[in-house]
Amino acid sequence: xxxxxxxxxxxxxxxxxxxxxxxxxxxxxxxxxxxxxxxxxxxxxxxxxxxxxxxxxxxxxxxxxxxxxxxxxxxxxxxxxxxxxxxxxxxxxxxxxxxxxxxxxxxxxxxxxxxxxxxxxxxxxxxxxxxxxxxxxxxxxxxxxxxxxxxxxxxxxxxxxxxxxxxxxxxxxxxxxxxxxxxxxxxxxxxxxxxxxxxxxxxxxxxxxxxxxxxxxxxxxxxxxxxxxxxxxxxxxxxxxxxxxxxxxxxxxxxxxxxxxxxxxxxxxxxxxxxxxxxxxxxxxxxxxxxxxxxxxxxxxxxxxxxxxxxxxxxxxxxxxxxxxxxxxxxxxxxxxxxxxxxxxxxxxxxxxxxxxxxxxxxxxxxxxxxxxxxxxxxxxxxxxxxxxxxxxxxxxxxxxxxxxxxxxxxxxxxxxxxxxxxxxxxxxxxxxxxxxxxxxxxxxxxxxxxxxxxxxxxxxxxxxxxxxxxxxxxxxxxxxxxxxx
Amino acid sequence: xxxxxxxxxxxxxxxxxxxxxxxxxxxxxxxxxxxxxxxxxxxxxxxxxxxxxxxxxxxxxxxxxxxxxxxxxxxxxxxxxxxxxxxxxxxxxxxxxxxxxxxxxxxxxxxxxxxxxxxxxxxxxxxxxxxxxxxxxxxxxxxxxxxxxxxxxxxxxxxxxxxxxxxxxxxxxxxxxxxxxxxxxxxxxxxxxxxxxxxxxxxxxxxxxxxxxxxxxxxxxxxxxxxxxxxxxxxxxxxxxxxxxxxxxxxxxxxxxxxxxxxxxxxxxxxxxxxxxxxxxxxxxxxxxxxxxxxxxxxxxxxx
Numbered sequence: 001x002x003x004x005x006x007x008x009x010x011x012x013x014x015x016x017x018x019x020x021x022x023x024x025x026x027x028x029x030x031x032x033x034x035x036x037x038x039x040x041x042x043x044x045x046x047x048x049x050x051x052x053x054x055x056x057x058x059x060x061x062x063x064x065x066x067x068x069x070x071x072x073x074x075x076x077x078x079x080x081x082x083x084x085x086x087x088x089x090x091x092x093x094x095x096x097x098x099x100x101x102x103x104x105x106x107x108x109x110x111x112x113x114x115x116x117x118x119x120x121x122x123x124x125x126x127x128x129x130x131x132x133x134x135x136x137x138x139x140x141x142x143x144x145x146x147x148x149x150x151x152x153x154x155x156x157x158x159x160x161x162x163x164x165x166x167x168x169x170x171x172x173x174x175x176x177x178x179x180x181x182x183x184x185x186x187x188x189x190x191x192x193x194x195x196x197x198x199x200x201x202x203x204x205x206x207x208x209x210x211x212x213x214x215x216x217x218x219x220x221x222x223x224x225x226x227x228x229x230x231x232x233x234x235x236x237x238x239x240x241x242x243x244x245x246x247x248x249x250x251x252x253x254x255x256x257x258x259x260x261x262x263x264x265x266x267x268x269x270x271x272x273x274x275x276x277x278x279x280x281x282x283x284x285x286x287x288x289x290x291x292x293x294x295x296x297x298x299x300x301x302x303x304x305x306x307x308x309x310x311x312x313x314x315x316x317x318x319x320x321x322x323x324x325x326x327x328x329x330x331x332x333x334x335x336x337x338x339x340x341x342x343x344x345x346x347x348x349x350x351x352x353x354x355x356x357x358x359x360x361x362x363x364x365x366x367x368x369x370x371x372x373x374x375x376x377x378x379x380x381x382x383x384x385x386x387x388x389x390x391x392x393x394x395x396x397x398x399x400x401x402x403x404x405x406x407x408x409x410x411x412x413x414x415x416x417x418x419x420x421x422x423x424x425x426x427x428x429x430x431x432x433x434x435x436x437x438x439x440x441x442x443x444x445x446x447x448x449x450x451x452x453x454x455x456x457x458x459x460x461x462x463x464x465x466x467x468x469x470x471x472x473x474x475x476x477x478x479x480x481x482x483x484x485x486x
Numbered sequence: 487x488x489x490x491x492x493x494x495x496x497x498x499x500x501x502x503x504x505x506x507x508x509x510x511x512x513x514x515x516x517x518x519x520x521x522x523x524x525x526x527x528x529x530x531x532x533x534x535x536x537x538x539x540x541x542x543x544x545x546x547x548x549x550x551x552x553x554x555x556x557x558x559x560x561x562x563x564x565x566x567x568x569x570x571x572x573x574x575x576x577x578x579x580x581x582x583x584x585x586x587x588x589x590x591x592x593x594x595x596x597x598x599x600x601x602x603x604x605x606x607x608x609x610x611x612x613x614x615x616x617x618x619x620x621x622x623x624x625x626x627x628x629x630x631x632x633x634x635x636x637x638x639x640x641x642x643x644x645x646x647x648x649x650x651x652x653x654x655x656x657x658x659x660x661x662x663x664x665x666x667x668x669x670x671x672x673x674x675x676x677x678x679x680x681x682x683x684x685x686x687x688x689x690x691x692x693x694x695x696x697x698x699x700x701x702x703x704x705x706x707x708x709x710x711x712x713x714x715x716x717x718x719x720x721x722x723x724x725x726x727x728x729x730x731x732x733x734x735x736x737x738x739x740x741x742x743x744x745x746x747x748x749x750x751x752x753x754x755x756x757x758x759x760x761x762x763x764x765x766x767x768x769x770x771x772x773x774x775x776x777x778x779x780x781x782x783x784x785x786x787x788x789x790x
Contacts, residue, residue: 113755142543247739303651303740304651440543447752455653458741459653461653
């Protein structure tokens with residue numbers, strides 16, 4: 001009896017061993033397959049699935065080589081295609097120095113909050129943070145970033161990177177000459193459009209008859225509104241435009257600010273922090289009223305729309321034009337992810353004449369800079385990586401991979417301008433971009449603006465003037481509480 | 487030779503340096519220390535911070551961050567119309583979701599008293615939503631509510647209503663998902679209560695030719711009432727601080743219903759106003775304690 005039980009247990013154990021081994025085998029094959037699949041598509045795809053696959057692949061690859069001599073450098077960034085490119089680019093650094101680089105990716109929704117939490121806890125989780133541009137004030141004031149001013153001067157970064165990118169991505173306080181980062185991904189809001197619809201003779205004739213001027217890339221925000229209205233046909237599941245709603249972070253404010261600026265308004269005086277009479281001026285009201293009008297031509301379920309929604313609506317053929325950050329355009333240029341890729345064109349945010357008759361053109365700034373973490377035990381490795389990253393040849397390679405360089409020479413090169421159909425529009429956007437407040441209280445300012453302007457833009461609650469008055473009053477309170485007017 | 491029960495030999499004493507009381511304390515102490523650090527200290531620390539302007543994002547500099555401001559923080563919060571609007575919205579959410587759950591849960595429990603084939607299987611199926619993670623429930627209902635291809639509008643023939651993010655409907659979207667998820671909780675407690683009612687009471691009522699309504703109001707309801715009150719207390723407390731379901735369905739921007747819990751999250755973890763967040767947390771805590779105390783009073787009366 002005893003021996004029977006022994007045999008039974010032995011058989012069960014043997015079966016379990018075989019099953020376990022075969023599962024491991026399957027997993028290895030599966031990983032290899034997904035790696036191969038991701039490699040072919042990673043360069044251009046922006047879909048969440050591809051990002052996750054690519055992220056897993058790159059992290060795994062980096063971890064495999066951890067054993068290599070030279071130590072390990074940990075960089076954190078948001079979960080998106082450019083982070084995959086950065087991982088790929090850093091392979092060159094590893095080859096040169098033997099230092100392994102791991103680019104950890106955090107989903108956009110929680111990215112800023114997560115790295116903030118880690119910094120508040122003073123954790124040495126990462127050596128470099130590729131953080132959001134508005135956050136540079138809060139992170140530098142909080143003592144979480146290493147001051148790079150001297151290093152930047154010593155390495156000639158101010159000469160090799162565009163001045164605007166250094167101001168918006170790296171400098172705090174603005175104009176003080178104190179720098180806390182190196183621009184990694186320059187970005188701004190731009191537009192994609194369907195050339196086949198815009199160049200269709202019937203559409204062109206009908207549009208000209210209705211609006212009195214030819215259908216073309218919009219020459220003003222007003223023209224963009226006309227085009228949206230012209231194509232809007234909800235009964236046939238066709239909508240005029242795909243623009244951002246409120247995702248709970250900065251999507252709404254990023255779109256709102258560029259129309260405010262274009263109509264001649266402003267978010268306040270960045271040097272004195274005064275907002276009353278500026279944020280709620282008539283010109284700013286014009287901008288927000290425009291946003292509200294344009295929002296009505298969005299497809300359904302766009303109230304909380306962000307980058308995935310606008311790209312999805314475009315590739316689904318629901319809209320003739322969509323806004324997005326340039327970093328999300330690779331997915332639109334790829335025929336595997338956009339059936340209209342061959343007919344997709346790109347343009348910069350249009351100019352607009354305000355009430356004062358002055359024409360202004362702005363694009364909301366996106367993008368991030370690399371900053372060295374104060375609590376990192378590997379600051380020496382971090383500086384080595386930065387030294388390598390700012391090199392002209394590495395910046396060109398970065399641009400070739402799909403990264404949006406802020407390196408002046410690379411940005412102006414024909415190689416960069418001809419690399420993708422949207423790069424010329426990106427280069428132009430780099431001349432007209434402008435950013436939100438970068439003060440340490442920016443997250444509160446963002447939240448307030450979304451909460452006050454959002455209900456008007458999305459659901460017609462109140463008026464634009466009321467929304468901006470409320471926002472200005474709250475911003476004034478925030479600045480007062482923080483002691484800016486003392 | 488017999489030894490008395492608690493008698494300890496000298497050899498045993500050699501190996502027992504600690505008394506029984508000391509041993510008990512030694513075993514309990516780690517838990518107490520852990521509780522002190524994990525529960526009690528943060529509770530008191532956040533209470534202290536609630537009287538200050540502390541922002542976790544910036545370095546601790548006593549006198550500046552945090553700077554103590556007495557009850558000013560509480561006065562400011564309680565005189566803020568936006569906070570009161572959030573209180574009202576949260577109250578609406580609590581009333582709608584808890585009453586829906588109580589009515590449906592108790593109603594279904596009464597129906598399940600009828601004996602039919604497969605009753606146990608159906609009960610198990612009905613309980614399933616409660617076993618899911620609230621975040622998953624939120625995300626799942628967000629898909630149901632999608633005006634383009636979601637099942638909700640399609641099945642009800644409602645056109646393209648944007649339940650999840652339209653401010654006119656987003657509160658109801660969360661309430662519906664909450665009721666779907668937590669009705670089984672009330673159902674389970676009601677079933678337990680109904681199962682514990684002695685049959686002879688109904689038999690006696692039958693003999694007296696009591697009507698269905700009379701039996702329900704004089705036997706069923708009074709006997710189940712204490713358990714229903716327990717369900718009411720738990721559900722009210724939970725509904726007051728609902729976060730994950732709403733976050734999953736509507737996010738937390740201008741498209742989300744104005745619930746206190748979302749405001750609390752934004753204040754404490756998005757804008758990092760730790761002092762304000764703590765004060766708001768305490769206001770919510772006091773409100774929950776006050777409401778549940780009223781229910782507990784009723785519960786004690788019902789037990790008597």
